[in-house]
Amino acid sequence: MAEGLRCELLGPLRASRGGVEVPLGPPRQRAVLAVLLLQDGRPMTFEALVDAVWGERPPAQVRNLVQKYVSGLRRALAPETAAGTVRLGWTGSGYRLEGAGIDDMTERAALLREAVTARDAGQLRRAGELAARAEALWRGEFAEGLTGPYLAAERRRWAEKRLTVLEARMEAQIELGRYHECLHELMRQVTAHPLRERLAWLLMLALYRSGRPADALLAFEEARRRIAEETGADPGPALRALHERILRQDPGLLPESALAS
Template identity: 45%
Template sequence: MDGVPRVPEQWDPEESVALRFSVLGPVRAWRGAQALPTGSPQQRALLAALLLREGRTATSGELIDALWGDDPPSQALAAVRTYASRLRKILSPGVLVSESGGYAIRLTDASGGGATLDLALAQELAADAEKAKSRGDLCHARALLNKTLSLWDGEVLASVPGPYAETQRTRLQEWKLQLTESRLDMDLEQGCHAEAVSELTALTAAHPLRERLRELLMLALYRSGRQAEALAAYADTRRLLADELGVDPSPDLQELQQRILRADPGLAEPSAPLAPETAAAPVRPAQLPATVPDFTGRTSFVSELCEVLASAEGRVMAVSALA
């Protein structure tokens, strides 16, 4: 499209300003820099349910289940229609559509424009980070993961009711933890073990049964010269798993403990540089300077040498030594 309205009297200047949605925190919407009202908790739950379907249509029955589960109110269908009508008035035309007896939010219209969602951006960044990691560019992958994690803004779907929101909240928080573990693993691979200890200590306290975090903490402590604390972290983990679940630590965690006990040299150093390799410096010549054609600055010595050589007068050549 060339940006010229087809029918001037139908053109709305607000249509040219992109919509933005967020679900990695409170459910919110903006038109440009202007925050839009998203209504009651149930109306935000409807908006979140549609956004998280990534453009797929949700039937009225699915939306009723998402908002109220097995105990919907008697006027649940009318409520869903009311929420959808209110959202349609708030959003740009063509974003919330009705089709096949349900509703959908179209983040991209036929011309390629439309709205953006923080979750979709996070998925793109995470995919790019995985590609960078597969190429061996851990520095760039780590930066992309940090950018991905910065999109979270507190609790996912904060204050949004309903069983669907609860399920999605758990799923997205788990995904965030997986991304955090991947980024911390890259931190350790790039020599940032001392900086990672404090973050890992807080995360293991918040998620005490997550063995991957315990493993990373032990490695970060060991590489920071804190072998005794790394072994103490393993002992705490073993005791906690036995008390809470009646199980032993995973084989990976047990192997790490044994490697720490014997001070395995393979644990001491990261396997990747902190920064990407720079271009090789140009080769500089390493040769001696060129020979000078004659002596300089020693006029008296040159004169004396000339007299010695001239005094030979055809006889045996005089030999002189210079130091």
């Protein structure tokens, strides 16, 4: 990675050098950079780049536009020392961006690996803290404000990843006994993502452990209604199993501290 150059995509595309923001030009030029950054140094043919940024109906002058945007990005990114040069240009296989990575995504992945290791070691507090740090790297939607079919698909994929991190943090909080701290956020997320069963599962568990079994059962009924209305299906086995355990007041649902008291 080029020394001093930092690129971020967990929110609006941003590049900075030594703490100073690098001007990246108009939205389409920024979209070209985002797509090339996501190739992780792999070359991308002209046709694939056009499809990624413009889709099936590119403008008639698209070749000139691509060349203009690549030149603009090269001028913005190239002023580096020889030891850390960013190279953007045409190879025999297509356009290739070398010497630049996506720093916030790399940091997120490293934090989540540490969180998994901590969770597997029973270090729930540390796992939750690491997940929270990974979540805090987000500044908005993935590649926010940039258009094109490729980035739209990536945005959906990364929205899923973002929810997975939030769920991991919520689960760690619940296991640490911080049920009340989770309830507001879980209710908000269930409203925003009504068909995501993992969020409904976590909300039900947090309600039950907060001494609100009736509300936990009501949360299941609301989830079941939403799923039936939207998909015509029943909730999945994990949600149904938790519902049954709440109905029979399964002692295994309570934390060890509650069972010991």
